[in-house]
Amino acid sequence: MSIACEGRTRGHIRLQLVRSPISSPRRHRLCVRCLGLRKMWSRRTLPLTPHTLGAAACVQHLVRML
Secondary structure, eight states, X not given: OOTTTTTEETTEEEEEEOSOOTTSOHHHHXXXXXXXXXXXXXXXXXXXXXXXXXXXXXXXXXXXXO
């Protein structure tokens, strides 16, 4: 899955939390939190920045691009 190509619309990226970060490493849990995803199946539209892309790439196994 290419984080930079999927889910882009006019400088924004839409993410949905599809797997629980409970048993993930602390760094992954923090990335999920910094993306603003708190509960399962929650969705966020975020600005397309290098910070957002890096955090999404770190937890690509926990989130889905919409």
